[in-house]
Each structure stands twice: as C-alpha cells, then as structure tokens.
Amino acid sequence: xxxxxxxxxxxxxxxxxxxxxxxxxxxxxxxxxxxxxxxxxxxxxxxxxxxxxxxxxxxxxxxxxxxxxxxxxxxxxxxxxxxxxxxxxxxxxxxxx
Numbered sequence: 001x002x003x004x005x006x007x008x009x010x011x012x013x014x015x016x017x018x019x020x021x022x023x024x025x026x027x028x029x030x031x032x033x034x035x036x037x038x039x040x041x042x043x044x045x046x047x048x049x050x051x052x053x054x055x056x057x058x059x060x061x062x063x064x065x066x067x068x069x070x071x072x073x074x075x076x077x078x079x080x081x082x083x084x085x086x087x088x089x090x091x092x093x094x095x096x097x
Contacts, residue, residue: 035041 036045
C-alpha cells in the first residue's frame with residue numbers, strides 16, 4: 001500500500017500565498033475592467049489607439065495588396081496549367097516502358 005502523502009506547513013503556507021495572490025490579482029483585474037468600462041476612459045483609449053491602428057494599416061496595406069496580386073497571378077497560372085494538362089492527349093500504354 002502507498003503511504004499517505006504528508007503536507008508540510010511550508011506547502012500549506014505556499015498554497016495560501018498562491019491563493020491570496022490569485023485573489024489580489026482577480027480583484028485588481030475586476031477593478032481595472034470596471035474602470036475601463038466608463039465612457040470617458042473608453043474615449044481616451046480610443047483616442048490613443050486610433051492613430052496607432054491607422055498608421056499600422058497604412059504601413060501594411062502595400063504588402064497586403066502585393067500579396068493579393070501575387071496570389072491572383074499564381075491562381076491564374078495554376079488554372080492555365082491545369083487546362084493545358086487536361087487538353088494534352090494521353091499516350092497509349094504500349095509506348096510507356
């Protein structure tokens with residue numbers, strides 16, 4: 001039979017500290033979420049994030065456009081290759097060795 005596991009006072013203290021830290025973190029998180037839900041703070045955050053997001057989109061847009069054009073060219077070439085392969089007559093099996 002297995003011996004029952006013993007918990008030391010050090011382990012229980014660590015568990016209590018972990019639980020207390022979790023409670024504090026959850027409490028702070030709740031307070032921050034309530035603070036962020038106010039319309040005044042949402043407007044502040046939006047005024048900060050809007051220029052950042054628009055700058056990132058303006059910097060990335062040429063690469064997105066280039067990727068879309070390359071994808072379209074690749075798709076057209078793939079369709080063209082598919083039709084060329086399908087239109088090629090098949091060889092009789094006696095010629096293949």
